[in-house]
Amino acid sequence: MAAIDTNVLVQLLTQDDPILTAKAEAYLLAQAPVWVSVSVLVETFYVLARLYGWEKSALLAMLETICNSRQFIFQDQPAIVDATRQWVAAKPGFVDCLNVALARVHGKGPMATFDKDAAKLPGAAKL
DSSP, X not given: OOBOOHHHHHHHHHOOSHHHHHHHHHXXXXXXXXEEOHHHHHHHHHIXXXXXXXXXXXXXXXHHHHHHOTTEEETTHHHHHHXXXXXXXXXXXXXXXXXXXXXXXXXXXXXXXXXXXXGGSTTEEEO
């Protein structure tokens, strides 16, 4: 199974460069499903939020769409789905929700944090 890097996933989602989009789409068509690591997803999330200005609603829609797509296989997908559900109503950011979900899915926890908002998530504890 092939894997993709952040820049390929961002291009597939933003389609802001026709040449790169065509290359990314052709690769996905030939290789799907492709594997996406947690670090690639986190970096993609950061790029879309910070560089492209995507709001929470657009990021949530993107997470739901790609997690339900047969074109992508995500590392620790149960944690990503859980974190997405938590983030819908949570004050902490998606990455905080993902960190707690990853610990929980792997049978670890509670996850200690100094972040008072993240500490309110199930599976987290404030130090």
